[in-house]
Amino acid sequence: MFEDFRSKLNEKVMTKLESWLDTLIEMLPAMVMALLVLIVFFGIGKLVRKAVHKILSKATMNKTVIDLLETIAGILVVGVGIFIALGVLNLDGAVTSLLAGAGIVGLALGFAFQDIASNFISGIILTLRHPFGIGDIIETKDIYGTVRKLNLRNTILQTPQGQIVYIPNKIVFENPLTNFTAEGQRRIDLACGVSYGDDLKKVRKLAVEAIEELDNYNSDRDILFFFEEFGGSSVNFKICFWVNFRTNPDFLDMRSEAIMALKQKFDENDIMIPFPIRTLDFGIRGGEKLDTMLAGPVNGDTNGSEG
Template sequence: MRDINKALELLLDKLESWGDQIILMLPNLFVALVLLIATFWLAKVIQNALDRVISRFSHSAAINNLVSTLLYIALLLVGFFFVLSVLQLDKVVISLLAGVGIIGLALGFAFQDIAANFISGVIIAVQKPFGVGDMIETNDYFGVIERITLRTVDIRKPTGELVKLPNKMVFENPLTNFSFHGIRRVDVEVGISYAEDLEQVQKIVTEALEDVKNRVKTREIEVMFDAFGDSSINFKARFWVSYSRQVDYVGAKSDAIIRIKKAFDANDILIPFPIRTLDFGIKGGEKLSEELQAITASIKNGQPLGGNGH
């Protein structure tokens, strides 16, 4: 019975001391509460102001939201640490800082690939080497960009498949942006007969390509002979077209081929078929020509075939 009474007395004394400490800390609690409310209000005001400022320099919604959110969280953490200091919980502040550092280090090792993609996405958003709607080729993938996030670049291939490339791969590897200048050169390879007048061919091809689809009129058409082929003289017809989609390129090339073919037909210019000469070497130790001559002679003389192999 004495032990129970003693335990109750100790408990009451402890509760009384806690009550006294709470009463003594009431001013600090009030200040801490006001400071916490002010922190939330100030962080929100600064975040909204930063959103307006950043939007003037950056058109990437992902980057703008990221920067403003990080600043908002940082301000809340600072205010939270001040609140703990006002409540004289300095040891808790130190423990929290140490814990945050350890957790951050562990997460850095565990999610280093995600962090690399995230950082690459931020750099891509800032540098803007390409944008949504651009036709690009990278990492052996060719297509139009449908979406850019802080983790992936989404590419829609001409055949319809959607490829999600991690930002790290896009950032670290060579990339070709076909839409950067808004124009693209089309090369059409053609072969003509050795009997044709080359200067006349140049003139006919140039005239045929004057009104090809989407052609950039300020760029000249080039017809350049570049090789003596096995059965033809080869040349390349080169011209520039306005380019925003892949169909602009393939459509112009198809139209150019049709126009060149019609022009050649109208002017009797021959596009030769490949020529192959077959040489039947030696058969059974004798030349095939000699074998044929022997057979012909045997027939004329009325001799039967066979026996000696003829």
Template sequence: MDNFNLNESYHLIVDKLVSWYKVLITMLPNMLLSIILLIIFYFISKLVRSLVKKGVQSFIHNLALVKLIGTLSFFIIFSIGIFISLSVLKLDKAVTSLLAGAGVVGLALSFAFQDSATNFISGVFMAVRKPFKIDDVIETADEMGIVKHINLRNVIMYSFNGQEVIIPNKDVYQNKVRNYSALAHRRIELNCGVTYDADLEKVIKVGEEAIKSLDFVSKSKETNIFFNEYGGSSINFTLYFWIETNDQPGFLKARNDALIALKKAFDKNDIGIPFPIRTLEFKPNQFNKALKSISIENSSTKENNNNDTK
């Protein structure tokens, strides 16, 4: 009985190996064809990657993005070659399973790395649009500074307080960006006020001439003073002028010098910049009542003090 089982097992194994051998011989041409297809698609993928990188470099100057696009093109073409090779081997079910598995894995990764994916996609869009470049002075996401590094995940800039600020790309892409370096000039606005008895036409003439005389003020653009309101103690105006620089230190220095020049010019021409003043107006009856109440309070206070002394 044992010999019979042993012989039967032996024949089953032999038959299985023979059947596999026959299948191998039958599939051998397809296997060779699939290997050849993989080799061909590998070289095609490399060629496509180099062509894509050369084409993309003409309008995208971000090296990391160029490499990424080239790598993606390589894997897309080579993946197509893998699926075709599996189809040649009549492994269509395996292809379907791979696609389904890739979809499930992609969905899981999209939830797990949602923020990273958002930063990455924002970085791609920013690399294409190029809203700013290295060494530009920008203001975004409540931060202002000089851009030092731009990658596919974040923007690194140095603030004017001497700090390194790292901002995720999604925060930059989803918020407004002020690029102070985009243009070669910048406008400065100064708010000030003069006394009510001042000659307003003289204020305009003196103020504009004082600012125009400064070396850093643009001569190609207008310098203007516009009055805008009657304030509590002054007639307020805004002074507008342009400077031929776009860096922050130059802006601060220009604003400082303009304030000094405007004050000197007003002092020289007897134009006053008033302190805040409040005028209290009482009607006669109300004023008399207020005095009586104050005198009554004083007298009662004195009586209390005398009683305490006794």
């Protein structure tokens, strides 16, 4: 009995092996074709990666972004080759299952990591558009500082006080951004005031001369001078001029020099920058003198106390 069982088992195994061998022989041409497809697409993938690297190297110097996009392009090409190879092997059902699974996984990951994906895509766009570079001074979302690094998730700034700030790329991309160093120059708007007794034409002439005597202002651009208002104790004006700008001290030093030059010029020509003046009014209805208020009730006051 045992011999019969072993004989039948051997017969079934041999039959199965022969079936597999026949299937393998039948599929051998398709397998060779699928293998050739994979080899060809691996080669195409390498060529595509080199082409992407060459193109992106002209658009950006960010090696992280270049490597990432180069890798994605290569994977996409190889992925197409894999699906074609499965089709050659008549594994259409497997292809359909893989595509459906990839779609579901992609949808789930999209919901789970949408912020990361947004920052990632924003980082790529910022790198390609290049609205600022390393070392530029920018302001976005009320954060002002020097760009130290741009990666695929954050833009890293250093504030004038020395703090390091990590700003998600999505915020930088979606909000207004001011690049102070893009043009290589910046305007200083300096406000001041003079007394009502001064000659305003003389004031304007002296203020412009004070700025023109500075060493580092940009003489290629006009100095602008405007009287703005009649203030409480002064006639207020604003003088505007341009300076070459790459770092914060370029702006701060020139503004400080301009304040000192303006004060010195006015002092030398007897132009007064007045202190704020306050007029104090006494009494319930106003118009009372201070000594009268301090003296107390006047004679005949019915509310005074009797002796």
